[in-house]
Amino acid sequence: MVVLLLIAAGVVGVMAVNDATKDGGPLADATASAPAQSDEPYDEPNQDAEGTPAAEEPTDEPSDASGPEGDVKITQCEVDSLTTWASAEVTITNSTEQTASYVVSVEFVDSSGKRVGDALAATENLAPGQEAEETAQGLDTIKGKIDCKVTEVTRYEQ
Numbered sequence: 001m002v003v004l005l006l007i008a009a010g011v012v013g014v015m016a017v018n019d020a021t022k023d024g025g026p027l028a029d030a031t032a033s034a035p036a037q038s039d040e041p042y043d044e045p046n047q048d049a050e051g052t053p054a055a056e057e058p059t060d061e062p063s064d065a066s067g068p069e070g071d072v073k074i075t076q077c078e079v080d081s082l083t084t085w086a087s088a089e090v091t092i093t094n095s096t097e098q099t100a101s102y103v104v105s106v107e108f109v110d111s112s113g114k115r116v117g118d119a120l121a122a123t124e125n126l127a128p129g130q131e132a133e134e135t136a137q138g139l140d141t142i143k144g145k146i147d148c149k150v151t152e153v154t155r156y157e158q
Contacts, residue, residue, distance in 0.1 A: 068155035071095050072104050075133070077148035086117050086138040088148040094126040098157045101125060105152040106136040116142050118151075125158070 076089035086108040094100050101124040108117040117140035123132040136148075 068153040072150050072153050074148050079142050084141045086142050086146055088136040090121050091133050093131045097128050099127050101156045103154045107149045107151045108146045
């Protein structure tokens with residue numbers, strides 16, 4: 001019974017808003033000034049003309065060696081023969097002058113460059129100059145050889 005009352009109240013509220021915008025009420029000005037939606041298709045970044053994601057060559061080199069990405073290096077990349085899960089061993093070195101915590105996103109790609117999984121590695125309260133070895137453990141079943149790629153590094157300075 002309570003659910004029916006809540007649904008009825010919602011319907012009445014929607015009808016009241018519609019009436020207010022049609023009759024030139026205070027909501028009419030707010031909806032009239034809303035930005036118009038474009039009929040132009042949205043182009044996803046890093047896609048080809050057909051909208052298919054562009055393949056990138058996997059690399060363990062960070063894209064920006066001066067930022068937090070420069071603090072992370074993949075030291076091992078493998079698929080466990082028993083679980084068929086991928087993992088990447090990463091070394092994180094705090095290059096700042098403050099204690100920092102890190103979250104590292106790793107992507108697993110097959111020999112054709114197709115993404116077959118991903119994982120995260122993290123460490124907390126890493127002192128300036130200190131190094132930590134962490135594992136980014138995937139949970140996807142993967143067959144065959146893979147490459148590991150750091151896709152994003154977030155550093156939180158304390």
